[in-house]
Every structure is written in C-alpha cells, then in structure tokens.
Amino acid sequence: MKILITEFMEDKSVEMLKSNFDITVDTNLSVNHNQLKKIISNFDILIVRNKTQVNKEILENATSLKFIGRLGVGLDNIDIEYCKNNNIHVQPATGMNAESVAEYVINTSLSLLKNVPLMHQETSRGNWPRTSISSRELKGKVFGLMGFGLIAKKVGALAKMFNAQIIAYDPFIDPSIADEFNVKLVDINEIFEKADVISIHLPLTSTTKNLLNYEAFKKMQKQPIIINSSRGSIINEDDLLKAYDEKLISGFGLDVYETEPVPKSFLNNIKDNTNCILTPHVAGVTEESNIRVSDFIANSVREFFKL
Numbered sequence: 001m002k003i004l005i006t007e008f009m010e011d012k013s014v015e016m017l018k019s020n021f022d023i024t025v026d027t028n029l030s031v032n033h034n035q036l037k038k039i040i041s042n043f044d045i046l047i048v049r050n051k052t053q054v055n056k057e058i059l060e061n062a063t064s065l066k067f068i069g070r071l072g073v074g075l076d077n078i079d080i081e082y083c084k085n086n087n088i089h090v091q092p093a094t095g096m097n098a099e100s101v102a103e104y105v106i107n108t109s110l111s112l113l114k115n116v117p118l119m120h121q122e123t124s125r126g127n128w129p130r131t132s133i134s135s136r137e138l139k140g141k142v143f144g145l146m147g148f149g150l151i152a153k154k155v156g157a158l159a160k161m162f163n164a165q166i167i168a169y170d171p172f173i174d175p176s177i178a179d180e181f182n183v184k185l186v187d188i189n190e191i192f193e194k195a196d197v198i199s200i201h202l203p204l205t206s207t208t209k210n211l212l213n214y215e216a217f218k219k220m221q222k223q224p225i226i227i228n229s230s231r232g233s234i235i236n237e238d239d240l241l242k243a244y245d246e247k248l249i250s251g252f253g254l255d256v257y258e259t260e261p262v263p264k265s266f267l268n269n270i271k272d273n274t275n276c277i278l279t280p281h282v283a284g285v286t287e288e289s290n291i292r293v294s295d296f297i298a299n300s301v302r303e304f305f306k307l
Contacts, residue, residue, distance in 0.1 A: 001305065002042060002064075006030045007049035009071060010294030017298050020307045021045070037061050045301060047071065050281065051260075054078040059086070067304055069297040072097065072284060073151075074231060076204045091300045095150050096292040097284030101229050102154035104283035108253035109159075109197045110138055111277060112225045115251070118275050138162040142222075144195025146211075147230070148173055148183065152201035156183055159197075167191060192219040197227065204231035212236065217243035223250040229283035232257040241269050244276075251275035255283040 002022045005014065006029040017023055024043070029036045030051040040046070040062040047069040048054060054068060059082045068078060070092040083090050111117070114135040122129040143159040145152040148170040156166040166183045169191045178185040191198060198220075202208045212226070213236040226249055228235050237258055243249050253276065257266070260281055270276060284293075 001044040003045040003047060003301070004029070004040070004043040005047045006036070006052045007047075007071060008290075009047060009297075010291050012291075013294035013298040016295075017301060020302065020305075033058070040065065045069065047297060047301075048077070050074060050077050052077065056082050059083065059088070062088070067091065067301060069093075069301060071293050071297055074203065076231065089304060091297065091304070093293040093296045096296045097286075097289040098151045098154050100286040100289040101151045101283045102158055104229055104255065104279075105155045105199050105227055106158045106162075108227050108277050109143070109199070109225055112227075112251035112253055112275055113138055113141070113197070115275055117251075117277060118273060121272060138164050138197075140164070141196035142167060142194050144191040144198045144224070145169070145183075145201060146188070146191060146198060147201035147203075148178065148181075148185075149201055151229075152199070153181055155199055155201070156181060164197075167194065189219060192216060193221050195220075195224050196222050197225045199227040200230045200234055202230055202234055204233055209233050210236045212240070214239040214242060217248045220248055223247060225250060226252040228253070229255045232260065237266055238269075244274060253277040253279075255279045256281055 002024065003017060005023065005025045007027055014023060014025065033053065037058055040058055041064060044064050045067045046054065046065060049071045054077060056079045059079055065088050068083065068088060068090045070078065070090065073092050073094060075090065075092060078090055080090060115133050118133050119129055122133065138159065139162050141164050143164040143166050145156060145166065145168040148168040152168065159166055167186045167190065168178060168183050169186055169188045175185055211234050217239060226240065240252060244252065262278070
C-alpha cells in the first residue's frame with residue numbers, strides 16, 4: 001500500500017512506516033492543489049497537517065484512499081462528511097500537542113501582561129522604559145477559557161499554579177466536568193465582562209466564525225489580553241485591531257489567522273508600539289510534540305491496517 005505525506009513528519013516515524021508501506025513525501029503538494037488532485041488516486045493513505053486542503057474536489061479523485069492521518073488536532077481542512085460517507089477513516093493526533101499549546105498560551109499571557117513586546121521595542125531602541133511601561137502579574141487575575149476541552153483544561157491547570165482564577169465558557173460540556181476541575185462554568189458574556197485574559201479553545205464552525213467581533217470586544221470591561229491558538233477566523237481581525245486602538249483590550253497573541261501566511265494588509269495595520277505577539281501557527285509544534293504526533297499517526301496507520 002502507498003502512503004502520501006504532504007507536510008513535515010518526524011523522520012524516524014517515516015522510517016518506521018517504510019518497512020510496510022511504499023512512501024512518497026512531497027511537501028510541495030500541500031499548496032499545489034491541482035497536482036495533488038492528479039496523483040491522489042495512486043495512494044491508499046494520506047498524511048497531512050493543516051495546510052493541505054483535503055476538500056471534496058480532492059477526495060472525489062482519491063479512489064483508493066482508505067485512511068487520512070492528521071498530524072495535529074483540527075479537522076477543518078478535511079471534508080469530514082465526505083470521508084464518513086465514503087468509508088475513509090480520518091485520524092487526528094488528539095492530545096499529542098496539548099502540552100505544547102498550553103505552554104504557549106501561558107507564556108504568551110505572561111509576556112503580554114508584563115508588556116514584554118513594548119519593553120523590548122523601547123529597550124532595543126536605546127530607551128530605558130523601566131517606569132514608563134507597567135507590568136502586571138498573572139496572580140489574582142481572572143483567566144477566561146472559551147472552550148473547555150483537553151487543551152483548555154491543561155491551560156487552566158497551569159494558570160492555577162500562578163494563583164489565577166479560572167472561568168470557562170463551553171455550552172457543550174456537562175457542568176460536572178467543570179466541577180471536577182474546580183473551574184467555574186459561565187456564559188459567554190461573563191467571560192467578556194470578568195476576564196483579564198481570554199484564551200480561545202474552540203473549533204471553527206458557522207457559529208464560532210467571527211465570534212469575537214467588535215460587539216463582543218465592546219462588552220469586555222477589564223481591557224483583557226486576547227490569545228488565539230485555536231482557529232483564526234474565530235476572531236474578526238479588523239475588529240481586533242480596532243478594539244486595541246480603542247483600548248477595549250490591552251494586548252493580543254495570535255498563532256492562527258484568517259489567512260495563512262498572514263497577508264501584509266493585516267500586518268501593515270499593526271503599529272510598532274502594539275502590545276502583541278504574532279507567531280506562525282506553531283503553538284502545538286515543538287520538537288517534543290512533533291515526535292509524539294508523528295509516532296501516534298504512524299502507529300495509528302499500522303494498527304488500522306493490522307500490521
């Protein structure tokens with residue numbers, strides 16, 4: 001059987017699969033949609049990250065495809081409904097990068113509360129902003145989690161180590177789960193009104209798209225830090241910049257964006273003195289998590305085909 005890998009995967013995991021499968025690695029196919037469509041019929045297994053768009057057009061040509069391995073968690077780049085209806089198994093690497101994302105969120109929240117981006121800018125220019133730029137602690141702050149899945153639970157546990165108060169919005173979980181983690185479950189408006197830090201941990205759906213828009217930012221009473229390591233389109237990016245300019249929020253950390261790579265039209269609207277951290281969709285990508293994710297998918301392929 002033949003495997004096509006279109007995005008980066010740990011070398012040792014690829015080598016492990018070579019003993020049972022004929023493997024093709026071509027990362028150019030993650031963006032070359034037409035070429036992928038032409039050759040996908042030759043493969044039984046497809047392994048991707050988030051860049052490769054495995055849509056209906058691709059899948060209709062994937063006449064031999066039986067298994068899609070997702071080196072990560074989100075599945076919005078894969079037509080799940082088509083796969084379900086055509087007996088194609090989709091396997092995400094659930095939980096394998098949760099520690100990495102949780103660390104990213106805490107690191108970003110600490111840096112933004114302490115205005116590290118602003119201090120860096122001024123100090124690197126030869127200024128000495130020791131008293132002109134303030135710094136805050138996470139201790140005692142209200143940490144609002146939008147979504148309370150595996151990653152959010154880990155973020156909450158880490159934030160508690162700094163003696164932050166954790167509140168969470170998630171209409172799909174049983175309240176007993178929040179009680180188990182000693183987290184207060186609230187409605188979305190209470191997140192906006194009470195949180196000093198808001199971290200997004202939601203899937204991208206028709207109801208979550210643009211969930212954080214200007215109307216939502218106007219409800220935020222404590223000028224919170226906004227962190228998004230989930231899916232870009234959950235935040236309206238133009239409204240985010242407007243909210244920062246109007247001091248409705250005090251900083252933001254983005255690892256995901258509506259369009260990736262980030263277009264210059266968005267970047268050009270961010271001023272040098274903006275308290276923000278921008279990273280290229282790497283919250284879940286560390287050396288350690290890449291090994292875990294790659295090994296998990298490689299083992300999942302072997303188990304699925306009983307090898």
